[in-house]
Amino acid sequence: MGKVAVLGIFVADAAFRADRMPVMGETILGNSFALGPGGKGSNQAVAAGKMGAEVAFISALGADAFAQMARDMWADAGVTPVIREIADSYTGAAFIYVDEATGNNAIIVSPGAAGLIGVDDIARARGEIESADVFMTQLEQPMEAALEGLRVARAAGVTTVLNPAPAAELAREMLELCDYITPNETETEAITGIAVTDAASAKRACAALRDLGVGVPIITMGEQGVYLDGHGMVPAINAGEVVETTGAGDAFNGGFASALARGLSPLEAAKFGSVVAGISVTRPGAAASMPTRGEVDEKLG
Numbered sequence: 001m002g003k004v005a006v007l008g009i010f011v012a013d014a015a016f017r018a019d020r021m022p023v024m025g026e027t028i029l030g031n032s033f034a035l036g037p038g039g040k041g042s043n044q045a046v047a048a049g050k051m052g053a054e055v056a057f058i059s060a061l062g063a064d065a066f067a068q069m070a071r072d073m074w075a076d077a078g079v080t081p082v083i084r085e086i087a088d089s090y091t092g093a094a095f096i097y098v099d100e101a102t103g104n105n106a107i108i109v110s111p112g113a114a115g116l117i118g119v120d121d122i123a124r125a126r127g128e129i130e131s132a133d134v135f136m137t138q139l140e141q142p143m144e145a146a147l148e149g150l151r152v153a154r155a156a157g158v159t160t161v162l163n164p165a166p167a168a169e170l171a172r173e174m175l176e177l178c179d180y181i182t183p184n185e186t187e188t189e190a191i192t193g194i195a196v197t198d199a200a201s202a203k204r205a206c207a208a209l210r211d212l213g214v215g216v217p218i219i220t221m222g223e224q225g226v227y228l229d230g231h232g233m234v235p236a237i238n239a240g241e242v243v244e245t246t247g248a249g250d251a252f253n254g255g256f257a258s259a260l261a262r263g264l265s266p267l268e269a270a271k272f273g274s275v276v277a278g279i280s281v282t283r284p285g286a287a288a289s290m291p292t293r294g295e296v297d298e299k300l301g
């Protein structure tokens with residue numbers, strides 16, 4: 001089974017589908033609206049849980065209806081919450097614009113209580129991190145919490161995965177704590193200064209990431225697939241018509257971490273994560289789009 005500990009945030013996703021984004025001062029009519037669970041860390045935890053991993057999710061919530069949405073979803077996905085409830089804050093929320101024609105998206109995130117996660121929260125969750133096979137985090141919660149989580153995991157010999165999203169400049173100290181790093185093209189350029197458009201530029205960017213102290217870089221490249229350092233491009237899986245790409249990166253990361261926790265090789269784990277992501281984009285929503293283990297195994301054959 002394997003155990004994955006995830007540090008990150010939960011937000012309630014308010015997703016609006018429309019033919020285009022309005023310009024400032026303009027009001028347009030949308031095609032549909034959906035409210036559902038999201039947040040990169042929570043999405044990744046749900047994806048890993050649905051793949052059969054034992055998952056602990058470390059975060060903070062407000063005391064409100066969105067918090068109950070989170071707890072209900074984690075229970076369904078088999079995720080154990082390691083949560084600090086902050087009554088005088090609010091559970092995070094996100095605005096998501098989805099382009100009706102392409103499924104591509106633009107997002108504004110307000111972390112709320114999860115924006116108050118700090119090193120004390122890592123101390124409270126130390127046992128969950130140290131007992132995991134894989135520790136994974138992102139950058140939606142405060143950077144110092146992510147850094148401390150990586151330190152605790154590295155000291156305990158736990159495999160570390162950093163999904164450096166949203167894009168940010170990262171200290172070498174943080175990068176040196178990463179056994180794996182999983183940026184997309186934009187995030188890769190923010191760290192390395194190298195614009196990634198194809199396998200050749202991805203290879204150069206991976207070399208730059210290794211020079212900064214990363215163990216194994218993996219660059220997610222949308223419909224092209226993922227570039228695994230030392231192997232090359234792992235093609236994306238076509239599981240059907242693309243409906244929405246909102247949770248694709250999180251699906252990959254959750255699937256990848258769960259596979260590593262089961263002892264699969266980096267290449268096997270990258271292929272597994274690619275199938276999870278490939279299925280997820282055929283459905284609307286973020287956490288709601290995560291497939292089951294049975295669906296992934298069927299695609300893998």
